[in-house]
Amino acid sequence: MNFATIGQNIVKLTIKYWDKFLITGMQYTISLAALTVGVGAVIGALIALLRMSRIAPFRWIAAVYTEIIRGTPMLLQLYLFYFALPQLIPFLNKKQYLCVAIALICNSAAYVSEIIRSGIQAVDIGQTEAARSLGMNQSLTMTQIILPQAIKNILPALGNEFIMIIKDTSLASTFFIGDLMTQCLLIKGATYLTMEPLIMVAVIYFVLTFVLTKLLGVFERRLRRGDVR
Amino acid sequence: METYDKLIQVKNLKKHYNKGVIKALDGVTLDINKGDVIVIIGPSGSGKSSLLRSLNLLEEPTEGTILFEGVDITKKKDSNGKKLDIDKHRQKMGMVFQHFNLFPHKTILQNMTVAPIKVKGVPQAEAEKKALELLGRVGLADRAGAYPIQLSGGQKQRVAIVRALAMEPDVMLFDEPTSALDPEMVGEVLDVMKKLAKTGMTMVVVTHEMGFAKEVGNRVIFMDEGKILEEGSPDAIFNHPQNPRLKDFLSKVLY
Numbered sequence: 001m002n003f004a005t006i007g008q009n010i011v012k013l014t015i016k017y018w019d020k021f022l023i024t025g026m027q028y029t030i031s032l033a034a035l036t037v038g039v040g041a042v043i044g045a046l047i048a049l050l051r052m053s054r055i056a057p058f059r060w061i062a063a064v065y066t067e068i069i070r071g072t073p074m075l076l077q078l079y080l081f082y083f084a085l086p087q088l089i090p091f092l093n094k095k096q097y098l099c100v101a102i103a104l105i106c107n108s109a110a111y112v113s114e115i116i117r118s119g120i121q122a123v124d125i126g127q128t129e130a131a132r133s134l135g136m137n138q139s140l141t142m143t144q145i146i147l148p149q150a151i152k153n154i155l156p157a158l159g160n161e162f163i164m165i166i167k168d169t170s171l172a173s174t175f176f177i178g179d180l181m182t183q184c185l186l187i188k189g190a191t192y193l194t195m196e197p198l199i200m201v202a203v204i205y206f207v208l209t210f211v212l213t214k215l216l217g218v219f220e221r222r223l224r225r226g227d228v229r
Numbered sequence: 230m231e232t233y234d235k236l237i238q239v240k241n242l243k244k245h246y247n248k249g250v251i252k253a254l255d256g257v258t259l260d261i262n263k264g265d266v267i268v269i270i271g272p273s274g275s276g277k278s279s280l281l282r283s284l285n286l287l288e289e290p291t292e293g294t295i296l297f298e299g300v301d302i303t304k305k306k307d308s309n310g311k312k313l314d315i316d317k318h319r320q321k322m323g324m325v326f327q328h329f330n331l332f333p334h335k336t337i338l339q340n341m342t343v344a345p346i347k348v349k350g351v352p353q354a355e356a357e358k359k360a361l362e363l364l365g366r367v368g369l370a371d372r373a374g375a376y377p378i379q380l381s382g383g384q385k386q387r388v389a390i391v392r393a394l395a396m397e398p399d400v401m402l403f404d405e406p407t408s409a410l411d412p413e414m415v416g417e418v419l420d421v422m423k424k425l426a427k428t429g430m431t432m433v434v435v436t437h438e439m440g441f442a443k444e445v446g447n448r449v450i451f452m453d454e455g456k457i458l459e460e461g462s463p464d465a466i467f468n469h470p471q472n473p474r475l476k477d478f479l480s481k482v483l484y
Contacts, residue, residue, distance in 0.1 A: 130330035135320030
């Protein structure tokens with residue numbers, strides 16, 4: 001075994017499996033990540049609202065949820081949801097993709113809630129005071145003054161979360177969900193080659209996240225344009 | 230509508246932190262009459278800002294009462310069990326902050342119209358007309374479409390003042406309005422405040438500008454350690470101070 005043959009194998013495998021395995025894998029990985037961040041953002045926003053609520057029990061519930069999710073391994077959460085959900089909710093029986101998606105969403109929501117909370121709290125307290133002193137109530141202050149400013153803190157961090165989730169979806173391959181990592185395992189099974197498929201999907205993961213990071217950078221600069229202090 | 234000679238009556242107001250270890254306000258009693266221009270002076274940490282910020286409940290006092298236009302705004306419910314609508318009262322108390330606190334994502338015009346439109350339900354065209362007129366009065370009509378970031382400190386503070394005026398308040402509260410300004414911009418803001426005082430607006434001003442206190446104020450209040458130590462006309466306070474701590478304070482700030 002030498003580098004030349006590894007290289008040749010990678011080229012051969014890529015050509016052979018591109019359509020059937022790798023494209024499919026990318027579709028699964030990206031759609032799963034997008035679904036996770038999309039729904040996770042909505043639920044995360046709700047948790048963030050609870051976390052900043054004036055009613056103490058709401059704050060506790062949100063805090064406990066966030067801490068448990070952040071304090072346990074994601075792989076463990078996946079196992080738990082994968083095996084427990086179908087038992088609790090018969091509808092989810094044999095719906096592996098959905099179970100994994102729900103696990104990822106619940107995980108991401110906890111992180112997103114922290115992103116949103118810190119994004120909101122990063123807005124100067126003087127903005128709230130100015131709005132309230134003008135007679136604006138709490139919800140007007142939030143929607144008119146705080147959120148439009150917080151969004152500039154939140155969106156870039158949400159983009160980073162998307163990139164993180166793209167990588168984290170690889171854990172879903174534990175249950176052969178069809179994502180890139182699953183395809184890697186399938187190619188390995190079909191060819192008895194280990195290193196080559198791993199390197200192939202590594203390159204794909206890297207290109208995906210690298211391009212996204214760069215796009216995000218452009219987007220972030222555009223957001224920041226015009227409010228240099 | 231009823232008129233009140235005494236616009237705001239503060240009785241035995243206390244604001245304690247850390248269960249009374251720190252007494253930001255330690256029993257302040259003060260009447261603010263219609264048309265008063267009250268200037269509050271005192272060393273930093275004396276409770277001037279706490280008092281001002283208590284008047285519109287940006288700080289919740291620990292004890293004491295504040296009657297604003299006859300209503301005790303420190304009580305969450307009145308005697309009939311009706312909930313206090315603090316937003317309603319805040320609309321009548323304009324506030325100007327040390328750091329301007331303009332809304333950076335809105336234009337100057339939007340800064341001035343958002344509250345009248347959203348809170349009072351003024352039609353947009355009318356709110357904008359009024360805002361432009363107010364901007365004209367402080368010489369900034371041509372900057373209506375600009376964003377706060379494009380303005381100088383003095384311009385920002387002038388906008389902050391007319392933003393508060395756009396709500397047509399009964400009293401204006403100024404919390405060290407010139408302290409964050411470059412020296413050459415202090416004058417333009419004080420000029421606007423002087424003009425405002427001449428229109429008969431009731432004003433409460435926390436400031437370190439002793440010249441302004443002498444010239445514009447009709448009552449000057451000296452605070453230290455959460456208490457009002459001396460109160461009187463500018464002449465009495467500056468030319469015939471009685472309290473030793475006021476004498477000491479003046480010797481440090483007047484040269």
